Amino acid sequence: MPRGPPEEPLGSRGEGESDRADTRDDDGPRATEPGQPKATTTPKGLPRTRKARARRPKARRKAQGSKRFLAAAGASTPSTADNLSSHLEIKSSPYCSVFVDGAEKGRNQTLYSLDLPPGLHKLLLRHPPHRDRKRAVVVLGDGASLPDWIVRWPALIKVRGAPGDHLQVDGKDVGSTDVLQEIEMRERERKGVRVKVVGDRPFEGRFTLRAGGLTVVDVE
Numbered sequence: 001m002p003r004g005p006p007e008e009p010l011g012s013r014g015e016g017e018s019d020r021a022d023t024r025d026d027d028g029p030r031a032t033e034p035g036q037p038k039a040t041t042t043p044k045g046l047p048r049t050r051k052a053r054a055r056r057p058k059a060r061r062k063a064q065g066s067k068r069f070l071a072a073a074g075a076s077t078p079s080t081a082d083n084l085s086s087h088l089e090i091k092s093s094p095y096c097s098v099f100v101d102g103a104e105k106g107r108n109q110t111l112y113s114l115d116l117p118p119g120l121h122k123l124l125l126r127h128p129p130h131r132d133r134k135r136a137v138v139v140l141g142d143g144a145s146l147p148d149w150i151v152r153w154p155a156l157i158k159v160r161g162a163p164g165d166h167l168q169v170d171g172k173d174v175g176s177t178d179v180l181q182e183i184e185m186r187e188r189e190r191k192g193v194r195v196k197v198v199g200d201r202p203f204e205g206r207f208t209l210r211a212g213g214l215t216v217v218d219v220e
Helices: 050-054 058-072
Strands: 086-100 103-116 119-126 133-139 149-152 155-160 166-169 172-176 181-183 190-198 203-210 214-218
Touching: 086 133, 119 149, 155 166, 155 190, 155 203, 166 181, 172 181, 203 214
Parallel strands: 086 149, 155 214
Antiparallel strands: 086 103, 086 119, 119 133, 155 181, 166 172, 166 190, 190 203
16 A cells, blocks of 8 residues: 655654744744745834825824825915904094004104004004094904094184183084083084183184184183
8 A cells, every 4th residue: 555655753843943834923023934035124214114104193194195285286384373464544634643552653644554463452543632532453463454544633612711601603502611622524624603602701703613623712
């Protein structure tokens, strides 16, 4: 009868040669058959393999892809914090002086063009002897222009020599003679009005009022 291949006696294999297919180092890669290239780990500093790149978080891969797209399109990555100034125009009739956060920006002008940085700003317009006009504005930093500030200073009338009496202009009671009284008028308007003082020292006369100007009435 034909005989099979002789059995290999026990112990004929050297130590470390038992069943290469199941041999694996604790910390290294699986052993390979003779003639095949040995598996090695990727040293630090070398490019990552495709499998390693696939393990990166999806959001991170998406963000990097967006940056590459913007760079290819010639666009810059949007900034997270806007820091753009806003333009403001102030139109005054007649002239006035302008203060921004306490600093004077000009005087005796009818038109101001200001560029305000982001933040809260306090504006003040001054045209003596009128009362100051004040306003607070907030600049968001998005570069949007602010609405124009248009100011028309009224006519002022002051009566001297009749303290505590009442003042009438064209038959309309406008208040006491002790303080400056404002008479609203159109821009650059001049008009003649009838001024009457009612009280202990009655008086009546005709005077010309001018928008933004001061008219003084002396009661003898």
